[in-house]
Amino acid sequence: MVIAGVGLIGGSLAAALKQAGVVDEIIGLGRRRETLEQAKALGLIDLIADSPAQIAGADVVMLATPVAQMESVLKSIAPHLGKNTVVTDAGSTKTNVIAAARKILGPAFSNYVPGHPIAGAESNGPDAARAELFQNRNVVLCPEAETDQAASDLVSAMWQNAGALVVRMDAARHDRIFAAVSHLPHLAAFALVDELAGRAEADDYFSFAASGFRDFTRIAGSSPEMWRDIALANREALLSELAAYRGKLDEITAALDKGDAEALETIFSRASNARRNWGKE
Amino acid sequence: MVIAGVGLIGGSLAAALKQAGVVDEIIGLGRRRETLEQAKALGLIDLIADSPAQIAGADVVMLATPVAQMESVLKSIAPHLGKNTVVTDAGSTKTNVIAAARKILGPAFSNYVPGHPIAGAESNGPDAARAELFQNRNVVLCPEAETDQAASDLVSAMWQNAGALVVRMDAARHDRIFAAVSHLPHLAAFALVDELAGRAEADDYFSFAASGFRDFTRIAGSSPEMWRDIALANREALLSELAAYRGKLDEITAALDKGDAEALETIFSRASNARRNWGKE
Numbered sequence: 001m002v003i004a005g006v007g008l009i010g011g012s013l014a015a016a017l018k019q020a021g022v023v024d025e026i027i028g029l030g031r032r033r034e035t036l037e038q039a040k041a042l043g044l045i046d047l048i049a050d051s052p053a054q055i056a057g058a059d060v061v062m063l064a065t066p067v068a069q070m071e072s073v074l075k076s077i078a079p080h081l082g083k084n085t086v087v088t089d090a091g092s093t094k095t096n097v098i099a100a101a102r103k104i105l106g107p108a109f110s111n112y113v114p115g116h117p118i119a120g121a122e123s124n125g126p127d128a129a130r131a132e133l134f135q136n137r138n139v140v141l142c143p144e145a146e147t148d149q150a151a152s153d154l155v156s157a158m159w160q161n162a163g164a165l166v167v168r169m170d171a172a173r174h175d176r177i178f179a180a181v182s183h184l185p186h187l188a189a190f191a192l193v194d195e196l197a198g199r200a201e202a203d204d205y206f207s208f209a210a211s212g213f214r215d216f217t218r219i220a221g222s223s224p225e226m227w228r229d230i231a232l233a234n235r236e237a238l239l240s241e242l243a244a245y246r247g248k249l250d251e252i253t254a255a256l257d258k259g260d261a262e263a264l265e266t267i268f269s270r271a272s273n274a275r276r277n278w279g280k281e
Numbered sequence: 282m283v284i285a286g287v288g289l290i291g292g293s294l295a296a297a298l299k300q301a302g303v304v305d306e307i308i309g310l311g312r313r314r315e316t317l318e319q320a321k322a323l324g325l326i327d328l329i330a331d332s333p334a335q336i337a338g339a340d341v342v343m344l345a346t347p348v349a350q351m352e353s354v355l356k357s358i359a360p361h362l363g364k365n366t367v368v369t370d371a372g373s374t375k376t377n378v379i380a381a382a383r384k385i386l387g388p389a390f391s392n393y394v395p396g397h398p399i400a401g402a403e404s405n406g407p408d409a410a411r412a413e414l415f416q417n418r419n420v421v422l423c424p425e426a427e428t429d430q431a432a433s434d435l436v437s438a439m440w441q442n443a444g445a446l447v448v449r450m451d452a453a454r455h456d457r458i459f460a461a462v463s464h465l466p467h468l469a470a471f472a473l474v475d476e477l478a479g480r481a482e483a484d485d486y487f488s489f490a491a492s493g494f495r496d497f498t499r500i501a502g503s504s505p506e507m508w509r510d511i512a513l514a515n516r517e518a519l520l521s522e523l524a525a526y527r528g529k530l531d532e533i534t535a536a537l538d539k540g541d542a543e544a545l546e547t548i549f550s551r552a553s554n555a556r557r558n559w560g561k562e
Binding site for chain 2: 118119138140177178180181182184185186187188189190191192193194195196197198202204205206208209210212213214215216217218219220221222223224225227228231232235238239242243244245246247248249250251252253256257259261264265267268269270271272273274275276278279
């Protein structure tokens with residue numbers, strides 16, 4: 001097996017599969033030698049690929065790089081893929097990765113299984129990797145019409161061996177759902193903090209912020225580069241979510257402007273109930 | 282001392298002052314007999330006032346009811362206040378409470394010291410009260426031009442005895458700051474969750490929400506009635522914050538629409554740096 005990008009996700013998958021005893025040899029591929037050496041020292045990978053040509057013979061190639069790098073990784077490995085090599089990815093967006101893979105792989109795209117493990121990423125790098133990361137977490141697979149059933153089943157079994165629950169879903173639907181429950185909240189938090197940070201009295205404002213602000217804005221501390229790439233990769237779905245969110249903010253603003261207590265309470269109650277019910281799960 | 286509203290805030294203040302040994306007798310005043318009986322059983326108050334007339338003779342009256350009830354409590358106690366009784370409050374908004382107090386108290390307004398302890402309120406009721414709640418927390422006092430210096434110093438000393446750090450600030454500035462760092466985040470979270478909850482496929486969307494969503498929306502589980510009242514009480518400042526926030530969301534939307542990676546990264550980086558720096562404090 002080959003893992004391109006041995007950070008939190010790639011490294012944790014390696015650790016989980018090794019712990020489950022279902023892989024013989026894991027070859028690490030990456031841009032930074034230092035990261036690969038670290039992953040090898042931690043026992044996550046067995047070998048470091050010095051060139052993409054070394055992936056020949058692999059049964060599975062997992063792309064666990066940031067989404068923005070997947071196209072160039074695909075280009076570099078495409079000439080070296082074996083006839084039966086299954087390629088999969090762990091990117092947060094799916095339609096754009098699928099479009100790139102279809103274009104680059106040509107007929108071999110039938111062996112490509114698009115995927116997205118739903119697991120936290122506050123920390124990063126191989127030293128953050130742990131075998132338990134995917135335990136009982138959802139992994140969404142988005143096979144296309146051309147996707148080979150056996151390839152899809154192989155990737156599904158791999159994730160199940162890592163402890164995950166596999167869900168299959170249309171890629172467009174995946175991107176809409178994650179635009180709503182993940183990408184939009186990040187943009188909304190970035191917007192709130194940047195708006196505040198840009199003020200002359202920003203320090204005074206921040207000094208009175210309390211625990212509610214802390215929770216609400218935690219995700220604004222996420223990697224700017226990663227979220228720039230995710231936002232651009234899921235641009236269409238995210239623009240639609242932004243429009244819906246601004247529509248709801250307009251509704252609240254109008255109710256507040258009119259002093260409409262009932263309308264405000266209706267919106268807040270629906271939200272509060274939905275959040276409390278979700279929190280119970 | 283009299284405390285009107287012996288819930289989390291009023292009850293915790295009572296507990297802290299008793300622990301500090303700086304009060305003789307605390308009389309509880311409230312709408313619900315059950316809550317007062319509970320507060321008495323917990324040792325937070327010594328006596329339950331059967332009528333507002335019983336507050337005569339108190340050195341300090343603390344209003345710790347929800348903001349929307351303060352006007353009616355002030356009306357009921359005004360005829361019974363002694364010449365030297367200092368009245369103060371613990372409301373989340375200040376200009377509206379000040380306007381009501383000035384109108385109702387007349388010349389006695391000089392003994393009114395507007396205040397706001399910045400302490401969490403996830404739980405409520407007298408059983409949530411604890412003496413340590415205000416330890417090292419900010420309490421903002423907003424004395425007006427007419428406010429008697431001795432009254433202001435008395436309330437300041439009371440909060441310091443409860444372990445708090447007292448900050449004095451103009452009421453309008455208080456309301457602007459808390460509109461930005463507390464009230465707006467609550468509205469933004471309510472908006473996001475309600476928008477999602479209103480969809481036909483809401484359950485599917487919520488089922489894929491992860492830890493980022495959990496943190497970002499935690500405050501959307503807050504009391505709808507309390508936040509309806511706070512929003513209306515701080516309407517002007519909050520409308521201005523909503524406009525600024527929507528302006529920033531428009532900026533992000535425009536950058537995403539144009540595919541302007543640099544503009545997105547600039548905004549996300551400023552926010553991420555500001556959030557990480559604040560988180561360190």
